[in-house]
Every structure is written in C-alpha cells, then in structure tokens.
Amino acid sequence: MDASVSNEVAKDFSPFLKIYKDGRVERLSGTDIVPTSLDAQTGVASKDAVISPDTGVSARLYIPKTKITTNPTKLPLLVYFHGGGFCMGSPFCAYYHSYVTSLVAETNAVAVSVDYRKAPENPLPLGFDDSWAALNWVQSHFEGQGPEEWLNSYADFERVFFAGDSAGANIAHHMALRLGHEGLVGVKLKGIALVHPYFWGSEPIEGETHVVENRAKAEGIWRFACPSTIGADDPLINPGKDLKLAKLGADRVLVCVAEQDVLRQRGWYYSELLKKSEWGGAVEVVETKEEDHVFHLNNPTGENAVALLKKVASFINQDI
Template structure:
C-alpha cells in the first residue's frame, strides 16, 4: 500500500503544464479562468461573440466571433483559430485568448471560430487533433445553417492559425485537409505562430537531459507515440507533408524563444518537401515565446498582428 505522503510526492513535473504525483493523480499547474462571450458588441473592438456546442456527447465546443459588419458588404474570410498551451493548459474561453481573438477579428475583419479542444492529461493525444478536425467538419456541415456562417462567410477564403501547440495542430489539420475532401471549404492559408515541434538535431541544443525530459512529457500525453520522431511533432517524418492542403503558409518565430530553431527548421523542410505553395517567414527580434499574447499593446506585438492581418487579407 502507498504511504499517506504519496499524494504529495511529485514524480514528474513539466512547468508550466502538468504535475504528476507518486499515487498517480495529476494536476494542471495553471488553470485558466473563464471569460463569457460578448453577446453585444465588445466595447473596445466592436466584435460580437457566442459559444456553440459542436458535439454534445463529448462536450466539444467553440467560440464564434463576428466583427461589426455592414449588411451590404461582401462576405468575409473565416479564421479557424487553435489556442496553445502545451496541449494541456489554456482555453479558447480564457481572458488571454478571448481578448486576442477580439483584436484579431476586428483588425483582420474576419469571422472566426476559436476551438475549445479537450486537453491532456485528462484526454490524451490524439484527442486534441480529432477534436480540431471534428470542429472543421462541423464548420462545413453548418455552413448553410449557422447564421453567422451563412450570412457573412466566404468559404473559399478560409484560414487556420494557431500558436505554440496550436501551431502544431494547425499544421496537422492542413495535412488532413490535403488528404481529405472538405466539401466546398477551401483553406487558403495557415499561420503557425511560434509553433511547437519536436527537438531536431540542429539549432536549439537542449542537451541529453532536456531531450529525455521532453520525450518523457510527449510520451506521457501521447502514450501510443513512437517518440519525438512521431510525424505529429516531427513534420519532416510525415510522408504526406508535400500534400499540405493550403495555398500559402506563414511561419512566425521569436528570436529568444526556445522553439525558434524548430520553427525555422519546419520552414526550411517544408520548402524542400515538394509542396508547391507560397511560404512566408517572420522573425521578431528580442522577444520570447508568445510575447504578443502577454504584451499585446507593444510595438512588436502590433507588427506581428499587422503581418497576420496582411497574410489573411492579401489575395495572392
């Protein structure tokens, strides 16, 4: 029998995501607060939002965003956004992402859906990927039913974007989109903001201890994985990478981010893969991982926002 202290003894910790105890129970180190949608116009951005249930059986849900629109204007692009948080923390409904989506929707003048996928360790990978794909399929099925989609969305101009783990999921959704018919939904581009991919044997050397720890974490949240060479986190190992189902890709990295070289390596390898789309790259000097979420009013966060807005609104 375990001792009374087993529930206090930490056997594995991966800050700022999860903590595992000797008796087997787990906890998230950070639990996000819930921010309600803005049923009326958000006072700062004039963006409306509402929550929808995608699958009542699993509880899969999302938040929709609508900019202030004129009835006579043309239909708008759709942005599918996938939040970050190491597959374990954060939420589409947190203050951090609600505020960011309000700003992005207002500046890019797009309709958006922010996916609340189920998170590890309660729901182990690949659940987050399955939930994200189910959400995209839901968008297709609701294109003529959901009021905001039917009235305001041009389904020939769909973009997927995500940061950190959400950038990883975004890439994998584009791979699926290149392999399966989305029945009228056309993904024009994807934006990967400080994406998480596995450590490669280049660039940001983290040493054997760091590699072992990262591998242990990935194995913990994805028990059926082959390891850090899994195509889910190591795109160059994916035989379908050249089938990426979009016309253009924007990869954004930050100079001081430990994931910087991984994003650069992804950009290089995608360019060599045989995929024939347009590939763009942006590096923000002197900044760290997802700095734009924590300091959204800074000049460099503004520059990143402008680049993303331009990426969505430039037709070519």
C-alpha cells in the first residue's frame, strides 16, 4: 500500500486516538503497562487475573496488604471500570493503576479493575457484555470458593460498590441496572460512584453547551464506539430514554461533575432523572469548580483531585 494512503487519517479523535484509512488504530495515550507490585508508599498490593481466556477479558486486583495483616476483617469490594471513550485506556496503564491504588489505600477496600475489550476493534455492546462477565466472575467468589484467594479471603460481598470515570462511569451505571434486573447471587450492591459520566442525548438540556463542535464530538465518539446504535437517544448513552432506570440495583449513587466539562449538565440531569423515577435510593451530586473532564487523572496530586478522591472514599466508607 502507498505510504501516503496508509498515513491518511480517516477519523481524528485527538487527543484520544486516530483511525487511518488503511484501518490502523493509533491510541495516543493509555497504552503503557505498569507492572504489579507492592506499592511502598501506600502499602497496596496488586496482581493480574485472566477472567476469560476466550475473550481476553482480564482484571487487576488490589488489596491494602499492610492493613490486612493487622486487621483480618473483610473489606468493602470495589469494582472499577476505566474510562477512555470505550476505545482506550486499561487498568494496567500508569494513570489508572495509580488512581485505583490511591483509592484502595484511602478506602481500605479490595478492588477489581476491569479490562474490557475496546472499540473499534471490539465495538459496543461488547464492552458492556465483558463487564457483566467480569461481575459474574467476581460473584463466583462470594462463598469463598473462587479462583482468586484475595477475593475469597478479604472481599465483603455484602458491601459492594461499582465506580468508574467517563465511559467507565457509563458502564458502572449499566452494570447496576443489569444487576437490578437480573441479580447476582450473594452480591449486595451498596452504591455506585460515577465520575464525570459519559451520557448524552440528541437535544441539548438546560445549561448545556450549544457549541456545534462540542456536541458533534460527544455524539461522534459514541457512534464510533457503537456503530449499531440508534443514535444519541440510545438508552445505552441517554438514561433519559431508558424505561428501566427505576430498576437501578444500588442503594446510593454519587455523581461527580466538573464545572468546565462539556458533560457536566448530563451528570446533573442523570441525578434528576433518578429522583423523579420510582428508584427510591439516595443520589448526591458533587461539582468541582474550575476543572475539566477527568482532571483528577491528569493532575492526581492537585488539591481538587485529592478532595475528589476523599469524597469517593467517604462515599464507599459511609456505612462502616
């Protein structure tokens, strides 16, 4: 193939990824792999596990090892879904490994960070199916008979939480919905924490940007990741169109939004939808001023990022 053709860009989703006309996918960040370890600063240990050899779905597990040795009590279980527009990122890259490590240290919880298959090579809804398969794998440990000893020994399945950022927050929401409909034996989902959730819709809502470029990009990423979608009013991206919303299988919901994020109003709108539904749980929204989308990953030691981490940890530890 002519080099000029192979280097011609078909779709440009910078700073996330580029798709070339020859079909090549170039991810612009989140492709690095950090090895598992015992983190000296936090005392958190990590290890990797294969969930499905057939699909390649896997996870990175975390435990607050230095605290477990002095306190044998079982700990809350956090299942985390990474963001990246359904197309990029992984539990193994530096910013997600660091974030989940810090969250485990702050909450004193056990965590499973899910590596679902990504679009466009694996278009949605495969990522949702992979995430549900991961939850079923996690559930297989609730009687202490699963393949991973960390989950058998330390995870409290009566105190389970889902969390995620951006596209991962969307996934966390849908996993809570599916749990509400289908259930997971032995699993009590106490809450979900959605950080800058990636929801959208065909029509602007009150207070939302009308900038054509922003709206086109927000919808374009969705259509790219899920080519079979009916559009921006697909219930998978627009919870306002989901007739099953009231079946959300969590007791509490924390929604975190950022003042300068184009998705800010969608987070507020989601909270209002829950309040107006027959769901019956408690929802809280926390807004960070003067910050943009997933700022906490880009500047994890900043004052606002630390405050956000502590808020998510407080949400998880609320019932302890």
